[in-house]
Amino acid sequence: MARMCEVCGKKPSKGNSVETRGKAKYLGGVGTKITGITRRQFRPNLQKVKVQQPGGGAKSMRVCVQCIRSGRIKKAVKAKPFKLPASTE
Numbered sequence: 001m002a003r004m005c006e007v008c009g010k011k012p013s014k015g016n017s018v019e020t021r022g023k024a025k026y027l028g029g030v031g032t033k034i035t036g037i038t039r040r041q042f043r044p045n046l047q048k049v050k051v052q053q054p055g056g057g058a059k060s061m062r063v064c065v066q067c068i069r070s071g072r073i074k075k076a077v078k079a080k081p082f083k084l085p086a087s088t089e
Contacts, residue, residue: 003043005064007072010044050076 004011019036023029045065050058051073058076067073 003046004062005044005046005067006061007063007067010064010066012041012043015040015042049073050078052076 017038017040018034019038020032021035022032025031046062047065047068048060048062049068051061051063052075053059061073063073068075
C-alpha cells in the first residue's frame with residue numbers, strides 16, 4: 001500500500017471532522033453548538049528515509065515518525081565521521 005509505514009504497518013484511518021460555532025460557557029457565552037459533521041481521513045506522518053540494514057547496506061523506506069523517534073529503525077550514515085591521522089612522533 002502506498003500510504004503505509006513499512007515498519008509498524010500504520011495506515012490511514014477514518015474519523016469525523018466536527019465543526020463548532022459559538023462561545024464557550026466558561027467564557028461567558030451560551031455554549032458551543034455543533035454545526036456540521038463530515039467524514040475525514042487521518043493520515044500517518046510518513047517520511048522517506050534511508051534505513052541501515054542488519055546485514056550491511058542501506059534501503060530507502062517510507063517510515064512513520066513514531067518509528068523514527070522511538071528508535072525502531074537505524075538511519076544509514078551518509079558520510080563516515082572525520083578521523084585525525086595518526087601522529088608521526
